[in-house]
Amino acid sequence: MLTGPVEIVGTGLIGTSIALACRRAGLEVLLTDTAPDHLRTATGLGAGRARTPADVPQLVVVAVPPDALGPAIVAALDAAGPDTVVTDVGSVKAPPLDAVGAHPSRSRYVGSHPMAGTEYSGPLTASASLFDGRPWAVTPGPDATPAATRTVEALVRLCGAVTVRLSPVEHDRAVARTSHVPHLMASLVAGTLAAAPPEHLALSGTGVRDVTRVAGGDPRLYSQIIAGNAAEVAALLTEVRARLDLVLEAVADDDRVGLESLLGYGQAGTRAIPGKHGTAPQAMEAVRVAVPDHPGELARLFADAGDSGVNIEDVRIDHDPGRPVGLVELDVVAERAEDLRVALESKGWTTHR
Ligand SMILES: NC(=O)c1ccc[n+]([C@@H]2O[C@H](COP(=O)([O-])OP(=O)(O)OC[C@H]3O[C@@H](n4cnc5c(N)ncnc54)[C@H](O)[C@@H]3O)[C@@H](O)[C@H]2O)c1
Numbered sequence: 001m002l003t004g005p006v007e008i009v010g011t012g013l014i015g016t017s018i019a020l021a022c023r024r025a026g027l028e029v030l031l032t033d034t035a036p037d038h039l040r041t042a043t044g045l046g047a048g049r050a051r052t053p054a055d056v057p058q059l060v061v062v063a064v065p066p067d068a069l070g071p072a073i074v075a076a077l078d079a080a081g082p083d084t085v086v087t088d089v090g091s092v093k094a095p096p097l098d099a100v101g102a103h104p105s106r107s108r109y110v111g112s113h114p115m116a117g118t119e120y121s122g123p124l125t126a127s128a129s130l131f132d133g134r135p136w137a138v139t140p141g142p143d144a145t146p147a148a149t150r151t152v153e154a155l156v157r158l159c160g161a162v163t164v165r166l167s168p169v170e171h172d173r174a175v176a177r178t179s180h181v182p183h184l185m186a187s188l189v190a191g192t193l194a195a196a197p198p199e200h201l202a203l204s205g206t207g208v209r210d211v212t213r214v215a216g217g218d219p220r221l222y223s224q225i226i227a228g229n230a231a232e233v234a235a236l237l238t239e240v241r242a243r244l245d246l247v248l249e250a251v252a253d254d255d256r257v258g259l260e261s262l263l264g265y266g267q268a269g270t271r272a273i274p275g276k277h278g279t280a281p282q283a284m285e286a287v288r289v290a291v292p293d294h295p296g297e298l299a300r301l302f303a304d305a306g307d308s309g310v311n312i313e314d315v316r317i318d319h320d321p322g323r324p325v326g327l328v329e330l331d332v333v334a335e336r337a338e339d340l341r342v343a344l345e346s347k348g349w350t351t352h353r
């Protein structure tokens with residue numbers, strides 16, 4: 001059971017979000033950061049108070065950049081009380097376990113990794129609800145005690161996330177596929193836009209935004225993440241390169257059958273991604289609604305959508321160039337999309353079919 005205090009080392013996006021989720025649950029939170037302005041900001045947001053040497057946390061969560069994780073975890077194990085559990089939230093799990101090595105308190109260290117984040121950094125972008133319904137890997141090493149693992153899993157539940165238990169090695173193989181290579185692909189595509197003529201960029205719709213969003217993340221952070229998982233990332237990139245060569249050949253040869261097969265393989269990949277809360281994948285459909293650019297209109301749309309009883313899984317907002325309206329896309333389970341359209345139209349909204 002998690003009763004606190006919980007110490008957060010690194011009050012950036014992830015650390016402060018965990019701190020806010022712990023405060024929301026009424027736990028005492030102690031904060032540490034090498035950047036005094038981050039510590040001040042996190043404290044000001046109500047994420048907790050600065051740790052003092054007399055404090056003895058029940059759980060320490062290390063949320064510093066990947067290259068700083070090893071020493072910070074070891075320092076937390078050295079400084080903690082005899083029963084304090086230490087976890088970290090780093091995006092790669094084998095290197096921090098290696099850093100703990102043969103530490104005499106290694107049985108109290110259990111690595112973890114929330115599969116939630118944004119392309120922003122720092123405490124000001126934190127949110128207590130960042131982890132709601134998201135997977136959170138828990139990766140005990142061979143010497144971790146079951147009690148330490150249970151404490152970390154209690155943190156995952158408290159943050160509203162869903163535990164996925166994996167070995168550190170299997171985790172790193174998995175995130176090369178679900179996070180690191182997708183990030184690199186997004187960066188390559190986004191890079192073609194960096195020096196593009198403005199008249200090309202004027203044609204940016206939701207498609208290019210969907211494909212490139214994560215590339216907005218801090219290059220210093222992602223270069224550390226990718227370097228920490230180099231072997232797994234390189235193996236998958238080699239597969240992708242082989243497919244890219246096939247795409248080039250199919251395009252050059254006007255090979256429609258080959259192209260269709262490559263695109264179909266990609267479509268199958270999108271369908272393999274599980275739904276929220278780790279449920280089986282469900283076909284989604286976007287309901288497109290024109291929303292006047294006036295204050296209060298979005299709130300009215302969400303209220304009307306709520307009255308329809310159809311659950312909204314995701315939302316995107318785009319602007320209709322040259323018109324004072326926004327285009328809002330509400331992602332819902334495909335079989336309920338028509339119900340939502342009819343309900344919204346009955347309240348005077350214009351939907352795009
Ligand atoms: N950004 C994401 O989407 C995401 C998601 C899941 C996990 N992670 C992992 O979480 C960790 C933190 O990422 P973030 O996005 O919150 O970064 P961030 O830059 O927002 O925050 C990192 C914080 O750590 C502090 N810090 C740096 N070195 C420190 C040290 N030695 N001791 C104490 N504080 C120190 C920094 O001042 C900063 O406040 C990383 O290891 C990252 O791989 C990130």
Ligand SMILES: O=C(O)C(=O)C[C@]1(C(=O)O)C=C[C@@H](O)C=C1
Nearest residue numbers: 091114115116117118119179214
């Ligand atoms: O949604 C985002 O913006 C993220 O970048 C989140 C994301 C991911 O790839 O899913 C990024 C890196 C982290 O290690 C975990 C989560």
